[in-house]
Amino acid sequence: MAVSDPAAVHAVLRSHFGDAIGDLAGTRPDNAGTTVAPSAIVEVCRFLKTETGLAFDCLSNLSGVDYPKRNIIEVVYHLYSYRYRHLFVLKVEAPRDNPAVSSVAGVWSAAEWQEREVFDLLGVTFEGHPDLRRILMPEDWPGHPLRKDFVEPEEYHGISTSRESLLKT
Amino acid sequence: MSLTGFEVEIQREVDGGLTTEDMTLSMGPQHPSTHGVLRFVVRADGEVMKEAIPDIGYLHRSIEKISEKVGWHGFMPYTDRVDYVAAMFCNQGWAMAAERLASIEVPKRAEYCRIIAAEFNRIQSHLLSVGSMAMDIGAYTPFIHTVREREYINDLIEELCGARLTFNYMRIGGVAWDIPPGWREKALSFLERFEPLIDEYNALISYNKIYTERLRNVAAISAQEAIDYNLVGPNLRGSGVRYDVRRDLPYSVYPELDFDVPVGSGELGTLGDCFDRYMVRMREMKESCKILRQCLAQLPQGPVIAKVARNFKPAAGDCYVRIESARGDMGWYVVSDGTAFPHRCKIRTGSFAAMSIIQKVSRNLMIADLIAVIASFDLVAPEIDR
């Protein structure tokens, strides 16, 4: 029996994980979800994947969002079930100065590269990730560019990163 | 399960027989078959690969960061460059995300214009994929023939929006231009001519003995594996999963249209091998023609763009839009903080997922097979790197 309504999914999670699950947020099917405590994310994900009636067999999207005002980095998991065709969103908030979240690469293989990307661009450390290294940027790149306070380096291997505008006099 | 000849060789080596030194090859970023700038570090024992480790990021153009700098309307041209082979879908994804955040109703005619443009673009993208697949297998001519057909679609789209490749056709709330007079007939006459050509391509290359031998049973991916690695689009359907965003999470006017979702059937070998992925694209082009005929027939009258403020500021919140791009389920996770600039835009693309599975499926293949695998996934470099 499929539990497709986000509210019902949330209720199931609440009953299993208690305080680790935040309130239900979002109004549309594509953004309805909840926050999860960073420590519980792997268990929650495994539960969502294996529990009959939920069967979120696909991690559709894993992204990180930087919120400098709230001083957190949010890791967002968009889950999808090919079996029951329903969606759910999980959000994990990590402190901005030393973000660390448990890796779900053991639950969905798709998470492996997506976590590497979030690590590369936002500097979130995924604990338990099999191969956590930069993926898009070169190994010797300074900083994590998708953070809001990222400053572009002046030059990279002798190539300056700015260009004088011809329009200026 | 019996081992094939080369697996026996590897097994013997694992068992401690004759030991040879592995060869590490760097394939790319400039390599004729990498379709842009990808790199594979190949560990090979002669012709047999132990492993191909993808190395990406050579075309990372920080499009996601730019979205935070240029504003909602201003980001539209950049979406073209996310996937330049199928730019219309990226346009549509961004427009739909903004519309969903701001709860804008798009006029019916605009929706139809979008679908028409997008399906033409899908044919174009699949043509390139099919052609470059043949080129990578060593047949240069089919590629040139598909390029020839692409030119005619380019003509059509150019008349529609003024650009050949990076269309920038859609706007938040609709499309930029209405369909010009006389365009419908041209589009229909193109379809008239193009549909038989698909059969001709099948005759020329798809069922060529050498070609099928090169593709069948190579890098078969089971449905389970495909879902686990989040393969989408033709790559997923090649593994036999009948899933299409257009049908299963319908958006725009797709519910009003009648079309099939072709899936791989393992007709010549294992289910989910390179040939299945290839044939899914071949058949999807026919389906696109079907959709286009319906759209061109049903095209309603009316405006093509809703009234959207120049200074567009959607309400704070986030949304996750999924559309069926030529390379499959494309996810746009857009966060708005209520200002004139998006807070974050993450684009989840099919090629990125397909790239991540290559390391797994490439074990014990031959070097020549790796080329077929890369081509069968229809990778487009900027879609991986963004």
Place this chain on the structure above:
Amino acid sequence: MSLINTAPEMALTTKIDDFLNWTRKSSVWYMLFGLACCAIEMMQTGGPRADLDRFGAAPRATPRVSDLIIVSGTLTLKMALRTKVLYDQMPDPKYVISMGSCANCGGLFQLAYSVCDGVDKVIPVDVYVPGCPPRPEALTEGLIKLQEKIQQERWLVRKPVAANA
């Protein structure tokens, strides 16, 4: 070769120069070097409608036999280092066409943190083709301009090409 740029200017030497330049310009083999969006237009240019092969320009897979590198598309910093290596691997005389706004100056992606604003920061460029992406006709025009440039070169005679040429 000590002959280069040492012979006196005579009708014969200029004729020889013209002939050699004719061979060079008639056989500009370009390297298959697709970077981004423009690479698709480059393929279309090699396709049936624009057909670069008419000018004797055939695609080649390795830099060792290429005369021309068409930098087609956005050059990221990560790729810029590789591009320089590729350029160094080409044998002289070698030419560069910078195709599209991104390769010319960074174009749309000047705002980006990871993009090299213009290929001329890494390798010398002979012809800039504007456009985002340039149409096949524009790239063909770029090739013809390059051929004009090649035709004016002097190998035997030390005589600078007129500045306004």
Place this chain on the structure above:
Amino acid sequence: MQELVDSLVADGFVPGGLPLWVAYLGAMLVFGGIVVFVFILPIAGITTWVERRVAGRIQSRIGPNRTGPAGFLQWLADGIKSVLKEDIVPSAADVPLFKLAPYVVMTGFVAAFVVVPFGGPLIIADLNVGILYLTAVTALVVVGILMAGWASNNKWSLLGGIRSAAQIVSYEIPAGLSILPVVMLAGTLSMQGIIGHQGWAPWTWHVFDNPFTFFAFFILFVSALAEGNRTPFDLPEAESELVMGFATEYSGLRNLLFFMAEWGNLYVIGAVVTTLFLGGWQIPLALADHPVPRIVLQFAIFFAKAYFWVFVAVWLRWTLPRIRVDQMMIMCWKYLVPIAFVNFMGTAVWMVLFPAGVPAVRVLLSLTAAGLLVAFARRVVFHVRRALLTREELSFNPLSTARVMSRG
């Protein structure tokens, strides 16, 4: 050759006191030089032009058309430009081997022309082991390619070299086994002798002699394509896999030599199959009495026959995909070698059973071949006509630049 020098000596053209061997050597160098520069290099060059033009037509393009009439001088421009390019020797390469390799390949290819009968008496040396010599020297190419692959110190080159070695050595066997039936029929290894055993008429050609030689002909052609590294067997330089295979690190003149050998080899392939199976330069005697027009006619007929197979090879290249290396080996050892062996044995049995041949079988086979050609020609005409029809329909877009640009 020898007769020529002897007659020159007799006529006093050679200064007295000059040892005769010097005269022979000089004559050989002069004649060889003429053949190399007047025939071999242009034939290789023109083949590149033909290849590009044919490829253009196959791909609905035009192909080179800016240099000379219909781009005919394209090969000259390519060649001279390549000679003038900078010559790069990679610093990690094995320099002597790297420099030597192209010349070894070139030697193997040029030496093959020694026994190619261009027409009537036009042959550099009608060796009594002609066809054996030819298979031997063409196999020299593999040494050069392997040297190139190894010396480049590039892994793509190495893979290409290894593939080439495996390929050429393997395909020598079906090729050799397919030559044997002809040698048995003709009773000689000499090229002129083999041609002499056939007549001008198709039903007197070896290919139609019996069903076994008919198949042997195709096996020889396929094996020759594989030895010449042509599609679908172009694995040693597979562009999409190995960049350019064994030639990856070669630039300028050295690269040119490799490619000249490749394209020139096509002509050798055509010449060999023409000589062995298709009646060589034989023309009806009634056609020409005077020696000069006769030789010209013989040369023309031989050239046309040989070049037809060059065209077929080009056409295959732009139609077929490339097979994989293991499939290539399977095809050779599991299919071609056994079939070639059966052909060889079958021909032997046939010769014992029907020492004079069976005219009915000859005519039947010739008619089969003619029928195949007619069926094929009809298909070609059908496709060409349809292509012309669609071309008219295509110009529907006023914005289209197609018509403007395809002119010329």
